[in-house]
Amino acid sequence: MEIQTIDASLLSKMFLSGAKNLESKKEWINELNVFPVPDGDTGTNMTMTIMSAANAVMELQNPDMKTLSKAISSGSLRGARGNSGVILSQLFRGFTKVISSHDEVDIPLLNEAFEKAVQTAYKAVMQPKEGTILTVARAAADKAAEMATKTDNIVEFAEAVIAEAEDTLARTPDMLPVLKQAGVVDSGGQGLVQVLKGAYDALIGKEVDYTTEAVEAPKAKPAISKYAVEFVIESEKPLASYQIKELKAKLEKLASGKVSDLTITETNSDEVVFSSEKEDVKEEAPKFTEPAKEMGFVSIATGDGLTSIFTELGCDYMIPGGQTMNPSTDDILSAVEKVNAKTVFVLPNNKNIILAANQAAAICEDKKIIVIPTKTIPQGITALISFAADASVEDNQAAMTEEISNVKTGQVTYAVRDTVIDDKEIRKDDWMGMGDSGLLSVNADISTAFLEMIDEMVSDDSAVVSIYWGEGSNQDDAQALGDKVLEKYPDLEVEISEGGQAVYAYIVSVE
Structure with missing residues (x-):
């Protein structure tokens, strides 16, 4: 089979086929997690990123290359979630920038587009690591350059590029010891390979069902069995919009499907109040009546306790999220829009959200967004505490960035499989203490794992230990652990707070 050019119609099919293939493999990709913790989300993040663009493509009627390129680039940039999703969106951005002004794509243009894609993605990452999605993308681009001198047949070209990508993916364990x-x-490299393989299927004319969980074809919609389940949620106080979204996310983890509408009835008074969060209703941008203040904050966290702590410390808007719930670039932009401030500091509080936040800062036009690169919840809390309302934007940025570097963070969660990390043998259901740079402790007993983690974190300079308990713990257990810490380290101040976070039974900071 020989194909020498690709028009917008075929490229649209190839893109949607790549999206479909990635979506079908997302759970498998999620399981390619270095650490055996219950938070694998690379497949989900990459799928939601590409599906944001796929939705935009599906809405086009007979697109030309320019409109198709815009839909792919803009849709993926705004829908990007997690580091892998942001890198994928940047690959699409670079690729479409090259092809957008052409009616058809041939091998020389494909070669140029592959090279631009890789250049754009590498620029988006401050410290690129080899053995990741970037390495796989660069290997594919290098093979594209080689094949551009050997063939005019795009099918032969694509087969060679995909084979090189797969071979490089198989060698990623040799590049990253972990x-x-x-x-x-x-996992990110695997996601990219699946996109390429899906696109190849459409290139050679393979029949592909473009309907996915996130994208529905405008015609011939498949029959779907729907079930309505009703139950009562008794609320002691009115719920804010972020709390409703967080509750919905928790319910979706328990449901065998998608929660499309959530209705909460408040029953603590004579009146009955209904609040509803629906997917098809976009919250309108607020119309501020007061002059904008100089500086404001948006932060990301999950759990009622943590949300309350950030709010009490002066955060203007909370985005529910964190591990397994990485907000998109568009989520961050929407949150910033709701803060009546000229400059908005964004606290990602998770290393897998920082790139999406940086992307939001680059896109935002009407406000200045400054991302404080907080990688953990304790760093975010420290950043807020370090803020001075009477200081300048620049001084606050410098002070917060400096202070978060002094925070040590530990997190306790359970293992979902047997493995070996940092020469420590881990069995399924063991408790692990995770530090800033790796695994600190492993034990079948949660208290032992916690205390061994603390021993690794505390130094002669330590003064305060803050413990935030969440899913898998309670106030009494947290207090008992705090007492043991004080018993061993009587000179330390120990603070205990309810976090309510998912995945991690305890989040700890040592300062």
Whole structure:
């Protein structure tokens, strides 16, 4: 089979086929997690990123290359979630920038587009690591350059590029020791390979059902069995919009499907109040009546306790999210829009959200967004505490960035599989203490794992230990652990707070 050019119609089919293939493999990709913790989300993040663009493509009627390129680039940029999703969106951005002004794409143009895609993605990452999605993308681009001198047949070209991408993916464990020790290949690289393989299927004319969980074809919609389940949620106080969204996210984890509408009835008074959060209703941008203040805050966290702590410390708007719930670039932009301030500091509080926040800062036009690169919840709390309302934007940025570097963070969660990390043998259901730079402790007993983690974190300079308890713990257990910490380290101040976070039974900071 020989194909020498690709028009907008075929490219649209190829893109949607790549999206479909990625979506079908997302759970498998989620399981390619270096650490055996219950938070694998690379497949989900990449799928939601590409589906944002796929939705935009599906809405086009007979697109030309320019409109198709815009839909792919803009849709993926705004829908990007997690580091892998942001990198994928940047690959699409660079690729479409090259092809958008052409009616058809041939091999020389494909070669140029592959090269631009890789350049754009590498620029988006401050410290690129080899053995990741970037490495797989660069290998594919290098093979594209080689094949551009050997053939005019796009099918032959594509087969060689995909084979090189797969071969490079298989070698990622040799580039990143943590991958080899965990016995997995890079999950982001696997996601990219699945996009390429799906696009190839459409290129050679393979029949592909473009209907996905996130995208429905405008015609011939498949029959779907729907079930309505009703139950009562008794609320002691009115719920804010972010709390409703967070509750919905928790319910979706328990449901065998998608929660499309959530209705909450408040029953603590004679009146009955209904509040509803529907997917098809977009919250309108607020119309501020007061002059904008100089500085404001948007922060990301999950759990009622943590949300309350951030709010009490002066955060203007909370985005529910964190591990397994990475907000998109568009989510962050929408939150910033709701803050009546000229400059908005964004606290990602998770290393997998920082790139999406940076992307929001680059896109935002009407306000200045400054991302404080907080990688953990304790760093975010420290940043807020370090803020001075009477200081300048620049001084606050410098002070917050400096102070978060002094925070040590530990998190306790359970293992979902047997593995070996940092030469420590881990069994399924063991408790693990995770530090800023890796695994600190492993034990079948949660208290032992917690206390061994604390021993690794505390130093002669330590003064305060803050414990935030969440899913898998309670106030009494947290207090008992705090007492044991004080018993061993009587000179430390120990603070205990309810976090309410999912996934991690305890989040701890040592300062």
